[in-house]
């Protein structure tokens with residue numbers, strides 16, 4: 001069981017996710033809010049369910065490939081078989097191993113997102129809060145407790 | 146027969162810069178009839194672990210910048226150009242992926258430049274194939290090497306079961322659905338307040354602990370698939386630490402509960418899954434040999450448990466030696482994998498070779 005708070009444009013919604021198979025409940029609430037360029041900041045402790053949620057999101061976007069934890073790789077991207085809300089690609093970043101936003105340089109994230117057609121999901125967004133906050137108008141925050 | 150690009154005698158220069166390590170190697174290869182000899186002539190790795198340890202994680206920005214500086218001096222020390230301005234190598238192998246794009250590019254661009262200047266053949270190597278080849282660097286393993294081989298590749302970023310039918314012919318038959326085994330070690334170690342990298346620290350602690358002290362989940366252990374899952378361990382260990390009424394930062398002192406017991410129990414959960422899935426894969430795919438490669442294969446508990454179970458359940462299967470000295474990322478294994486490709490006449494055009502951060506096996 002996990003409690004999730006979704007904050008977007010000053011509005012906050014709470015969702016309960018009874019089991020690891022129920023993240024579709026959150027995905028359902030999110031889909032109408034996401035568009036190309038959206039940044040989903042997914043916050044929660046070690047083992048909160050961040051990656052599990054992103055796996056459910058990827059599945060809902062039609063992605064068939066495995067979505068493993070990107071902690072070691074730092075970043076993985078997935079092409080959508082069909083565009084959803086104008087989104088062509090899902091970029092999954094895990095900032096767990098980063099010290100701060102300066103270290104994001106190595107990912108060339110702005111270049112990675114320059115096509116303007118990607119959805120970015122970030123685990124451990126608090127590690128790169130300045131980078132996220134500078135793009136606040138595009139950010140949807142998810143907090144798992 | 147593949148076209149011959151090289152004589153039966155050649156030297157491979159290899160470069161690895163995919164993540165934490167900058168490494169350069171020179172490997173000699175000589176072939177006569179069906180016999181061949183392999184000799185590691187030069188191998189040097191500049192590890193960045195000490196820098197990273199200060200921050201408790203890998204620092205890619207530092208990593209990419211350090212790779213550039215290190216690589217030039219490593220190449221210089223490898224004496225790849227003799228005094229007569231002739232190169233001392235016959236071919237170049239370089240890691241092209243998977244890994245960090247910016248880090249990979251440092252190695253790939255250096256290798257391409259060398260290929261352009263010397264006109265020598267170049268081959269891009271999959272880092273994972275490099276890990277598979279690391280077991281082949283052990284001379285005793287080369288003598289006992291026989292396909293099909295089942296490989297358990299376990300590291301910070303990978304937990305894969307790979308069926309090798311021949312050199313350069315691989316099939317991933319099982320993999321982790323979430324966290325890698327090395328990641329599970331590191332993250333649960335973090336929950337216990339152990340310093341980075343958590344894996345080695347945890348197995349040190351586990352030596353004096355009771356692996357049955359705490360009952361931890363072994364998800365997917367009994368189902369038929371060859372896939373694995375380690376993400377549940379984090380939650381289970383967090384619940385345990387909370388129940389034991391301790392902040393994880395105090396846990397490391399081990400004053401209120403037995404840290405060795407916890408470490409031994411976590412290690413047992415991870416290694417049980419790895420061993421059970423390997424045995425299951427072997428029963429299904431009937432390999433002649435089993436190898437274990439990657440950083441986690443250095444874990445002695447995993448080595449002993451695997452050897453014991455293979456002996457008991459698969460008496461006809463040969464357990465080859467773990468690649469001692471080549472566990473973590475290194476250029477020697479990239480040279481070996483490059484050599485496998487070169488022997489089959491596989492090369493790349495330097496103009497086209499590029500880093501492939503998302504490469505799979």
Ligand SMILES: Nc1ncnc2c1ncn2[C@@H]1O[C@H](COP(=O)(O)OP(=O)(O)O)[C@@H](O)[C@H]1O
Nearest residue numbers: 001002017019020047048049050051052376377
């Ligand atoms: N809603 C939920 N209720 C109960 N357990 C969950 C839920 N979501 C995920 N889990 C479990 O939590 C564990 C850790 O999940 P994971 O996604 O790896 O966390 P994180 O990425 O935040 O570290 C997994 O075993 C997963 O099955």
Ligand SMILES: [Mg+2]
Nearest residue numbers: 050051069123
């Ligand atoms: Mg995660």
